Structures are given as structure tokens and as C-alpha cells.
Amino acid sequence: MATKVKLIADGVITPDQITLTTASTGTNTTAPATTAFVQQEISALVDSSPEALNTLNELAAALGDDENFSTTVTDSIATKLPLAGGALTGNLSIGDSSSRSFALYIENAGSAGAGQLMLVDSDNDTLQREIRTDAGVLSFDYWDSSNRTNHLTILANGKVGIGEASPDTILHIKKNQSSANSTLKLENSAGGNNSSFSIDWQLASSGTSAQIKADRTNSPGAGDTDLIFSTSTTGTALVEAMRIDSSGNVGIGDSSPSAKLEVRGSSNSTYLIAGGDDSLNGRALTFTSSASANFNGAEHTINAPSSQGVIALSTYSTERMRIDSSGDVLIGQTSQTGYAFAQKLVVGDGDANDGITIQSGSTHQGNLAFNHSDGTTAHGRISYQHNSNYMQFFTDNTEKMRIENGGSVGIWTNSGKTDAQASLDIAANVGVSLRFSSTYNYGPNRDWQINTNNYGSTNWGGWSLEQSTSQQGTPSVARIGVHANGNVGINMGGDASSGLTSINPATALHVGGDITVGSADAVGTSGTASIRFQNDNERSRITSNYDSGGGGRLGFWTDSTGGTLLQRMYINNEGRKVTNNVNEYYERIFLVNNTSYTFDIDVKSIGASGQILEVFAGYTHYSTSYGAVLKQVWSQRSTAQSDVQLISSIVNHSTGNAGAWSFSYVDADTVRLTKSAGTYGGSGWGYILIRSPD
Amino acid sequence: MINLIFKASDGSFHMATSNVNKFYNDNDDFIVKYVEDFDSEYTYSVVDDEVVKGDLIVISDDDAAEIQAAITSTSHHTPRLLAYPSIGEQLDLLYHDIENGTLDNTGEFYTAIKAIKDSNPKAS
Numbered sequence: 001m002a003t004k005v006k007l008i009a010d011g012v013i014t015p016d017q018i019t020l021t022t023a024s025t026g027t028n029t030t031a032p033a034t035t036a037f038v039q040q041e042i043s044a045l046v047d048s049s050p051e052a053l054n055t056l057n058e059l060a061a062a063l064g065d066d067e068n069f070s071t072t073v074t075d076s077i078a079t080k081l082p083l084a085g086g087a088l089t090g091n092l093s094i095g096d097s098s099s100r101s102f103a104l105y106i107e108n109a110g111s112a113g114a115g116q117l118m119l120v121d122s123d124n125d126t127l128q129r130e131i132r133t134d135a136g137v138l139s140f141d142y143w144d145s146s147n148r149t150n151h152l153t154i155l156a157n158g159k160v161g162i163g164e165a166s167p168d169t170i171l172h173i174k175k176n177q178s179s180a181n182s183t184l185k186l187e188n189s190a191g192g193n194n195s196s197f198s199i200d201w202q203l204a205s206s207g208t209s210a211q212i213k214a215d216r217t218n219s220p221g222a223g224d225t226d227l228i229f230s231t232s233t234t235g236t237a238l239v240e241a242m243r244i245d246s247s248g249n250v251g252i253g254d255s256s257p258s259a260k261l262e263v264r265g266s267s268n269s270t271y272l273i274a275g276g277d278d279s280l281n282g283r284a285l286t287f288t289s290s291a292s293a294n295f296n297g298a299e300h301t302i303n304a305p306s307s308q309g310v311i312a313l314s315t316y317s318t319e320r321m322r323i324d325s326s327g328d329v330l331i332g333q334t335s336q337t338g339y340a341f342a343q344k345l346v347v348g349d350g351d352a353n354d355g356i357t358i359q360s361g362s363t364h365q366g367n368l369a370f371n372h373s374d375g376t377t378a379h380g381r382i383s384y385q386h387n388s389n390y391m392q393f394f395t396d397n398t399e400k401m402r403i404e405n406g407g408s409v410g411i412w413t414n415s416g417k418t419d420a421q422a423s424l425d426i427a428a429n430v431g432v433s434l435r436f437s438s439t440y441n442y443g444p445n446r447d448w449q450i451n452t453n454n455y456g457s458t459n460w461g462g463w464s465l466e467q468s469t470s471q472q473g474t475p476s477v478a479r480i481g482v483h484a485n486g487n488v489g490i491n492m493g494g495d496a497s498s499g500l501t502s503i504n505p506a507t508a509l510h511v512g513g514d515i516t517v518g519s520a521d522a523v524g525t526s527g528t529a530s531i532r533f534q535n536d537n538e539r540s541r542i543t544s545n546y547d548s549g550g551g552g553r554l555g556f557w558t559d560s561t562g563g564t565l566l567q568r569m570y571i572n573n574e575g576r577k578v579t580n581n582v583n584e585y586y587e588r589i590f591l592v593n594n595t596s597y598t599f600d601i602d603v604k605s606i607g608a609s610g611q612i613l614e615v616f617a618g619y620t621h622y623s624t625s626y627g628a629v630l631k632q633v634w635s636q637r638s639t640a641q642s643d644v645q646l647i648s649s650i651v652n653h654s655t656g657n658a659g660a661w662s663f664s665y666v667d668a669d670t671v672r673l674t675k676s677a678g679t680y681g682g683s684g685w686g687y688i689l690i691r692s693p694d
Numbered sequence: 695m696i697n698l699i700f701k702a703s704d705g706s707f708h709m710a711t712s713n714v715n716k717f718y719n720d721n722d723d724f725i726v727k728y729v730e731d732f733d734s735e736y737t738y739s740v741v742d743d744e745v746v747k748g749d750l751i752v753i754s755d756d757d758a759a760e761i762q763a764a765i766t767s768t769s770h771h772t773p774r775l776l777a778y779p780s781i782g783e784q785l786d787l788l789y790h791d792i793e794n795g796t797l798d799n800t801g802e803f804y805t806a807i808k809a810i811k812d813s814n815p816k817a818s
Contacts, residue, residue, distance in 0.1 A: 575713035590696075590710035590734055597709060600717040626765055653775055655768045672717075680761050682753065683734065688715075 118143070139165065186214070193218045211238055217246065228255075363387045439472060449475035481505065518544060541565055547573035574605060583607055584691040591686055593621055593658060593678040599688055603644050604669040607692030609636045613644070617661045617673055619686030627684065628654035628675060630661035644671045696732045698745060700725045705740040766817045773814040779806065 114134030136156030161167030251257030309325030348354030370380030410420030461484030518529025551573025620627030657679035737748030791801030
């Protein structure tokens with residue numbers, strides 16, 4: 001389109017009289033601007049500004065009609081923290097319009113909710129950390145864009161929880177990980193040799209009441225660190241109570257523990273108290289071993305079951321010893337089964353071989369002493385002397401018995417003797433006794449006692465075997481006594497009170513009763529019981545044998561010049577005596593004078609056929625001149641005529657009507673002697689003697 | 695120690711003996727007892743099979759006088775008996791008296807016997 005220009009001279013030209021081409025936006029020439037251009041430029045200037053800011057006035061108003069707005073704004077901006085960061089010199093309040101005196105005040109802008117501060121890793125905005133406060137609880141949480149995990153919480157009451165949103169202590173650390181990662185670590189980055197790090201407790205107005213301190217001692221090697229536990233009795237002065245040194249040794253009361261656990265104290269006090277709450281198996285201390293393959297992992301424990309009041313020591317998980325609530329010590333068993341008066345120490349389980357060994361030096365002694373409350377005196381004692389190998393037994397603090405190394409036993413009663421000089425050496429200062437008792441309730445049972453050297457006895461130096469008169473009574477009747485001179489008395493009477501006084505054997509053997517030699521078992525019908533008499537050799541003997549046909553035969557022997565014992569005399573089972581080969585029948589008789597008597601003589605047993613028999617018979621009244629005598633000689637004829645023939649009647653005499661002896665035959669072997677009755681009464685002794693060479 | 699023999703019929707004492715003669719063995723008429731002690735001056739009997747020691751034996755004066763008289767009247771027997779020669783010797787004296795024709799009170803036999811009797815007279 002062609003442009004038309006109309007000039008108007010001094011007149012007024014109205015806008016609508018002029019039509020110009022409207023220049024394009026941004027045209028900056030001297031050509032007149034059309035209103036449209038103007039409008040165009042204004043519109044461009046306004047550029048769709050809000051209605052309220054599309055005029056300079058409105059804009060000026062918006063700028064506060066501040067002609068120095070730029071300065072004002074610049075100055076004002078200069079008071080603000082740049083986006084690029086900088087130092088905020090005043091308090092910052094977020095979510096709250098009130099002026100806060102806090103350097104940073106964050107409040108949930110809503111009507112309710114927690115004040116939150118979210119920290120986001122710009123490299124991974126899904127890993128967020130939130131610091132928030134709600135209902136007085138300050139928590140430090142982890143956000144993984146959808147879930148919150150609490151890591152640190154400070155309750156309104158000041159309790160701090162780490163990993164625990166509801167801490168119930170001042171500091172509550174909760175770990176919810178199965179790993180062995182450290183939970184709490186205290187580091188002194190400036191730590192070096194001899195540096196330390198401690199946790200202190202102050203329970204007083206000042207000072208330190210208790211402390212746990214890690215102390216880098218550098219001993220014995222560089223970097224070695226001990227953990228020291230200290231307490232205070234005054235609230236201020238710390239005293240080391242326990243230490244775990246760099247090697248793991250624990251010292252309680254000892255700052256240089258030399259063992260895994262060393263407990264020391266400076267005074268006589270309790271150093272270690274351990275306990276358990278299991279009523280039956282409360283385990284106080286457990287020791288494990290790993291050195292031995294057999295016992296690897298075995299538990300050795302000291303248990304203290306609370307309901308039992310005992311301390312039990314176990315090895316390899318088996319109880320070996322316990323001290324019960326009464327203080328009794330049991331080894332090898334768990335319940336007291338010992339003798340009621342010796343139960344302080346019971347050894348053995350009752351079903352196997354058990355024992356106690358006292359091991360001493362080779363030149364020293366092992367002792368088992370019995371004492372009471374009066375001090376250190378061992379009133380009773382069993383002692384073994386290793387240098388000489390003998391065992392001693394003491395009562396009343398004096399040795400009473402000893403077993404020598406060779407087995408000799410000495411039993412001494414206040415004798416002062418200290419050496420057993422025989423297999424059994426019993427000694428006493430005054431009188432030695434050895435008693436044998438039987439308590440079996442059988443009436444004839446008696447106690448026996450051997451007494452020697454009875455004090456006050458005239459037989460001092462001898463001994464006696466005495467018997468009680470009742471069951472379990474005191475022996476008081478001497479049965480055998482040996483005098484100091486060696487004479488032996490048997491059943492001579494006497495009692496304990498007189499000792500050997502009344503036992504005074506007159507000969508080497510003095511028997512107060514009968515003597516029996518031989519027995520059915522030892523001799524019988526085929527043997528010989530004898531009593532022998534010896535001078536330089538055996539010179540005499542009395543023997544007893546079973547005689548043919550029954551009964552006994554008593555023989556008397558003496559030796560010949562050559563020393564051979566020969567039987568000189570015997571008395572057979574019919575009472576006949578054979579002396580020096582003279583066969584003899586002898587009978588001593590006591591007769592009543594006015595009575596007749598008959599005596600049958602078995603002549604064949606006295607003399608064989610053809611032998612001579614001498615016959616004597618006599619009787620006297622108690623008056624010496626009043627009696628009857630007979631002296632005859634008989635012969636035995638041949639066997640075929642085996643009766644007896646009277647050869648000679650040398651004397652057949654009677655005085656004073658004492659009766660008379662007479663001779664008659666009974667049968668072929670028997671002769672009868674009779675004495676007729678005398679006239680008067682009275683009586684007297686007599687005899688019959690018939691003898692023949694054997 | 696001695697054996698006492700009693701009569702079974704009445705238990706009275708019969709005798710004492712050191713050796714019971716075979717006549718009394720198993721003899722129902724007698725009872726044999728063995729005792730430790732026997733005193734001949736006392737009486738003994740058996741009562742209910744037990745030996746009973748009785749009273750001391752006392753000889754009455756009359757019995758003593760009678761016994762003494764008997765003793766006196768025979769007191770010459772024993773000394774004469776002991777003094778007489780043996781029977782053989784007496785027979786030899788008689789032989790000589792017969793041979794010598796002196797078998798009277800002058801002979802050897804009579805003279806020897808008479809001398810003994812005279813030396814031991816009978817008590818009056």
C-alpha cells in the first residue's frame with residue numbers, strides 16, 4: 001500500500017487527520033509515531049502487565065513511589081541471605097510469622113503437624129534425612145521417599161533414643177541389626193600415647209563420682225590400651241576399682257592383673273561375690289577348657305543354687321564337690337550320707353573305690369589332726385612320717401600307737417615309748433592290758449583280758465589271763481597266771497583286784513583243777529596221750545592208750561642207761577598194775593566188819609597158764625591187832641586145765657573175830673576170794689593184791 | 695577219789711574200794727558210786743540215787759569193851775603165829791620125834807611149840 005502524507009500548516013491537525021504508517025515495534029527512528037505505534041509500543045511496554053501494574057503510576061505505586069527504589073531494593077536485598085549462601089546474621093523463623101528469638105525457628109505452617117527439617121542428598125534425593133519435632137519429641141529420621149525410619153529421638157523429658165523412638169532412659173540405644181557392627185564408639189582423634197578417653201559420672205555437686213576410662217598406656221607395647229573402671233567413696237576422689245588391660249586380663253583391686261581375672265583387696269574383706277537365681281542350678285561361675293581334646297568345650301562350674309544354700313563345684317559338667325547349707329563338704333556326692341558326727345567332710349560316692357590322699361614332702365609328715373576350740377593343740381592326730389615311713393596315732397596330744405615301716409605295731413599308754421620292738425608291742429607305764437570282748441547276746445559269753453605288770457602285785461612282772469563273771473563284764477577271775485619267776489598257774493583263783501597276788505604257782509605249772517591230756521580228735525583210740533618229763537633229755541613219760549577190749553591203759557616210762565624210754569609199769573583197763581613185768585591186781589578196800597564180802601578175780605588176765613600167782617588179802621579193824629590176812633600161792637595149770645591150783649596157803653589167819661579169808665573156784669578163769677563176816681561192828685581198811693610175772 | 699558200793703535193797707553202805715571188783719560190776723544187788731572224798735569216820739548211804747554223808751560213827755562203850763575183850767582174848771594169836779616155825783619145819787620135828795621115840799612132851803616138836811606158847815601167853 002502506498003503511503004500518503006498530508007501537510008498541514010499552522011493549524012491544528014487532529015490525529016484523525018493524519019494517517020501514518022505505523023512503524024514496527026522497536027522502530028527507533030525520527031519518523032513520527034502513530035498512535036498505533038505508540039499503542040503498540042506501550043502495549044509492548046506494558047507487555048500484558050497485570051491490570052494493576054500496567055501504568056507507570058501503578059508501577060510507581062507498586063514501587064512505593066520510591067524514586068530510589070533501586071537503592072532501596074538493593075539495600076534491602078543486601079540485608080537478605082543470597083541464594084548462593086552466605087552468613088545469616090539474624091534469626092530465621094520458618095513456618096511462623098512471629099518474631100522468634102531463635103537463630104532458626106521451624107514450625108509446621110499448617111494448623112497441626114510436626115516441625116520438620118528435611119535434609120536431602122542432591123545426588124540421590126530419595127535418601128532423605130528428616131529432623132522433626134512433634135509433641136515435644138525431637139527425632140532424626142530417615143526417609144526413603146515413602147517410609148520413615150527413626151534413628152534418633154529426644155523426648156520431651158530429655159530422654160534420648162538412638163534407634164529407639166520411645167527411650168525409657170536418659171540414653172536409650174537400640175540396635176536392630178544382626179550384624180556385629182559397633183553400636184557405640186567413642187573416639188579421641190587427638191589420642192596418642194598416654195592419651196585417654198573417659199566417661200564420667202558426677203553424682204555430687206562437683207567432681208567425678210565414677211568413671212570408665214580407656215587409657216592408652218602403651219605398655220607393654222605401643223598402642224596398648226587399658227579400660228579402667230573407677231569409683232569414688234567421697235564423690236570426688238576417684239579410685240580405680242577394676243581394669244581390663246590391653247591383654248584382656250581383668251584386675252579388680254589390682255591395676256596390673258597377671259591373670260584373666262585377678263581380684264585383690266587391701267584389707268581382709270570380701271573380694272568376690274557371685275550368685276545365680278536358678279533355684280536348683282544357679283550357675284555362678286563357669287570355666288571352660290579348650291586345651292584338651294577330651295574336654296574341649298567342657299564346662300567347669302561353681303554353682304550356687306539359691307534354694308539349696310549350697311556351693312557346688314563341677315568339672316566336665318558333672319558335680320564333683322559341694323559345700324551344703326550346713327557347711328558340710330561333700331566330695332563325690334550331692335547329698336549327705338556320712339556318719340552324723342563326721343559329716344563336715346564326706347568323700348566318695350558310695351559305689352566305688354574312693355579315698356583321701358595327703359601328700360607331703362619326702363622328709364616331712366602328713367597329718368590328720370583333731371582339734372577343738374581351745375587353740376592349736378592337736379588333741380587327736382594321725383600322722384605319717386615320710387622320712388622314716390611310720391604311722392603315728394595320737395590321743396590327748398600324746399602318741400599312743402605306731403605302725404613301723406616293717407609292719408610292727410606299738411600300742412602305748414602313757415609309757416613314753418616311741419619304738420615298736422615286736423610285731424605287736426603293747427606298753428604302759430603301769431600295768432598293760434589286752435581285752436577281748438564279745439557283745440553278741442549269748443549268755444555264756446565272757447570278756448577276757450590279759451594283764452601284765454600289775455602295779456602293787458607281789459607278782460609284779462608276771463601276767464594273767466582273766467575272765468569276766470558275766471556277759472560283757474569286767475574280767476576279774478584269773479584263769480591263767482604267769483608269775484614273775486616263770487611259774488604258770490591255771491585256774492588257781494584270784495581276781496583283778498588282787499592281780500596276780502593270789503596266783504602264786506608253786507611249780508612251773510600249777511593247775512587249780514584237773515588236767516586232761518589228749519582228745520578224741522587229736523588222739524582217739526589209736527593214739528597215745530602222754531605227759532613227758534625232761535632233764536637233759538626226756539627221761540620219764542606217762543602215757544595213756546586205748547586198751548584192748550575198751551577202757552584205758554596208763555603207762556609209766558623211764559629211760560634206760562642208754563637213754564631209751566621203756567615202759568616200766570602200766571595199769572590196764574581192769575585196774576591191774578603191771579610193774580617191771582609183774583602183772584598185778586590191786587584193790588584197796590574199806591570193809592564193814594560184820595559184813596561178808598566177795599571178790600572175783602579173773603586170774604587169766606593176771607598170769608598165763610603155768611605161771612605162779614601170789615595172793616595177798618588183808619583187812620584190819622580200826623584196832624591194829626584185829627583183822628584177817630591171807631597169803632597164798634596159786635598156780636595156773638595148762639591151757640587144757642585152765643583152772644587155778646592152790647599151791648600153798650602160807651598164811652590164813654584172823655584175830656578178834658574179824659572174819660576170815662577163803663578161796664574157791666567160780667569157773668575155769670575166775671577165783672573167788674571171800675571174807676566172812678566178823679562178830680562185831682566197826683570197819684577198817686584192807687587190800688587185795690594178786691600178782692604174777694608178766 | 696574212791697568208789698563206794700551200797701546195797702541196792704536199802705541203800706546202806708557196803709564197802710569202799712579203789713577198784714570196783716568184777717563181782718560188783720553189773721550186779722543188781724549193789725549200787726556203785728564214785729565220790730571225790732570219803733571219810734571212813736562217817737556213815738554213808740544212797741538216797742534217791744545220791745550219796746548222802748551221814749553222822750560221825752560213834753562206838754558205844756559197851757561195844758568198845760566187848761571189842762577190847764575180844765582183842766585181849768586173841769592178842770596172843772598173832773605173836774605166836776609169827777613165832778611158829780613153818781609147817782614144813784614142824785613136820786620135820788615130828789619126824790625126828792617119831793624116829794627117836796620121843797613123840798611126847800619131851801620131843802623136839804612139843805618142846806619148840808611149848809616154848810613159843812609160853813613166851814606168848816594168852817591174856818587172862
